[in-house]
Amino acid sequence: MAFEGLTERLQKAMEKLRRKPKVTEADLRDTMREIRLALLEADVNFSVVKKFVKTVRQEAAGAEVLKGLNPAQQIVKIVNEQLTKLMGEEAVPLNKAKHIPTIIMMVGLQGAGKTTTAGKLALKLKNDQKARPLFIAADVYRPAAITQLQQVADSIDVPVFEEGTDVDPVQIVKDGLAQAKEKHNDYVIIDTAGRLQIDEKLMDELANIKEVAQPNEILLVVDAMTGQNAVNTAQGFDDKLDITGVVLTKLDGDTRGGAAMSIRSVTGKPIKFVGEGEKMTDLNVFHPDRMASRILGMGDMMTLIEKAQKNYDEEAAQETMDKMRSNTFDYNDFVEQLDQLHKMGPLENIMKMIPGMANNPALKNVNIPPKEMAHLKAIVMSMTKEERENPDLMSPSRRRRIAAGAGRPIVEVNRMIKQFNQMRKMMKQVSNGNMGGLSNMFGGQMPGGKMGQMAMNRMARGIKKNQQRKYKKLRKLRRRRH
Template sequence: MAFESLGDKLQGVFKKLKGKGVVRENDIKEAMREVKLALLEADVNFKVVKAFIASVSEKANGQDVLESLTPAQQIIKIVNDELVALMGSDDNKLKYSKHPPSVYMMCGLQGAGKTTTCAKLALHLRKTQGKRPLLVACDVYRPAAVKQLQVLGKQLDIAVFDMGTQANPVDIAVAAVEHAKKHGNDPVIIDTAGRLHIDEVLMNELSEIKAKADPDEVLLVVDSMTGQDAVNVAESFNEQLDIDGVILTKLDGDTRGGAALSIKFVTGKSIKFAAMGEKLSDIEPFYPDRMASRILGMGDILTLIDKAQEAFDDKQAEELERKIRKQEFDLNDFLNQFQQIKKMGPLNQLVKMLPGVDTKALENVDIDESRFSKIEAIIQSMTNAERTKPDIINASRRVRIANGSGTKVQDVNLLLKQFSEMKKMMKQFQDPKKMKQMARMMKRK
């Protein structure tokens, strides 16, 4: 891992204190230095870091931390909570116009991902709200930008409005809204050309589009890898256009994404969506809690959940749910589960994503994946009848299975015992209310 996580560093700071037993203000100061470094490595703007540290220090100096047995965790909790509070907001939903169509206008620097994001947002709104969006190609400057939007529209079967590259972007936007009214499209999503925030001519053009097309929301698209300059960009766009929200892009990379905090901090405007991935469906509402643990470089339990969702498809999950409910869960399903977990990635990597796990200590621990293969081998050496009805596995069958899988009879015994215990546990899930809860958790996305 490129960065030692903040958790590890803070553990280090407070480990030295163990003998002393008491945490002093000085120790908090040292801890805050680590927090500061972590935020800077995450590209949070320096001035924002300073202000943030000042406010967190105050809270950290409270009695809770000083008297706590686990000061490192306490500090992380305070920092994390503060980050979540700062990045979250109540108005993270898109505003809709009372008189459709709703008009959304995208803006941002070159290469932030506006065109792709337009298509993603259109697809998202169609999928979640059954809308009939219209994409508008107002980027007449970048070579083939209009074509790009057309291609994306075609892929998604979403209408694209363009007037070629000779027309004025302001006229295009106005005509597009008229077009949408006539053809029943809603919302209208306007793609604009990427531009530098210090380019007065082009910034004025945006103001004019805003004035004439009267969008319900102006959304600033920002590359999540942006460094210290994010504040300048966000401030300029906000001053010029009074933006309504922010969409962060390229979050599928390994960036820590401190720009998110910087932008929210200096503009006060909420981050509404996070875009990640090459697929046009890869956009979702912004989750401040995920972003906080990402900025802090902490274990990412949410990514782990995502990984699980990737590996388990919905159909299988439903089938499994049915089997568990009817108590039909057999060794075939058990084997299946193992194989799915393996699909999520090497175990030692998965374990590292769990918060609170000491990644350093894990470096020398080799999780024995061969035990997985052993279990697989044993089940695969059973007949189908044995897998569906493990009760029929008597002593002689056990010997055969052990021989067939190259294991010992004890291994087979152990597996059968574990399996029967697992089934017992599943019985406790018979409560239909609990089942529904679980199913909902699995499907949440």
């Protein structure tokens, strides 16, 4: 996950401050040294780090901060504000043309994920704005580039304009734009050629396409995992093309994430989107304030809420809530909810969006793997229709039959039934406005503050212990069989 190492280092530095009843100049100096080292290790540009640390020190060194109430919290607030400023302060929307089509030119080096990102962006425009985009295949050099674009386009039902590999890319763009106007496409996404490195021939061709297309957006696609090279690439393209924005790909796989914190400061151009997964829906608007909050381990509840809204059907959610209130939530609903949760992404990443849960060691490996999800479904599908709709029928003999039908150990069936009953009981209490159910789940404390974080830690540790216990039992069973 992005910024994992940086978040851990910054949290440790801030925790030292929080434990002190009074913060001195020496404490501030030590904290700033830790922050500087953390940022450099995260591959943030050196000049950016130097300027950032200097600004934070100046803001925090005032007598009002060090002598006031909760100086550690004030310093965290200053670091959060400066991180947000460093990455651009607020989300920047796409530039739109006054009259359709809005033309978006995708540029970048080979291997950065330009074609896939073009597909993700087209799908986002379709879903969010009911748009009718058109792709123009202007990469005539890379083998199978047009085929790849067509495959991406077919998966999201978007048309592609192409004229093969023997026509000049500038002419292809001219003809494609003419078709877009004729068919009233409201967005045109031009997939241009890339190179292994920036060269004069590539830049001249891109400059010619820019002159013909007059794009409203020139989006540079950059691989976040290339670290400082991503910043150098952004600077090179910006010097030649005057890009309007950046899309960072593979941010979910980069534990350092320094490129995201350097590009805006070095080029002055905003990061507009980030790719955080392999699915076509895994393209998100870049919110600097939310990212700063994530880096400091303060969670990202807004993104979590948005993910839930995207993946949950409002009518189905209301129906589920009614079932919880009337205590008619059954195994069919249980499987459906697991599917919905799975669509939101890895459970570990979702839980890290909850304040105080980032870099919690107890959250390691708490995901429900696809194989385990299949086992849960197999258990439910081995039940009769009556059993699925009436969870109270689970007698020992029925459980043994279900285990045999699903090909799973009886202990696994018992555990799933127990978890389902606990979940049903807790959900009913919460849906009726009795937060005691949720409070009991967290050991008598609701999440929030130090006690809440301890309670969340207990819950995460419990999840991990259950998994470890399960694997131990399975190993014992295998030994007995052999």
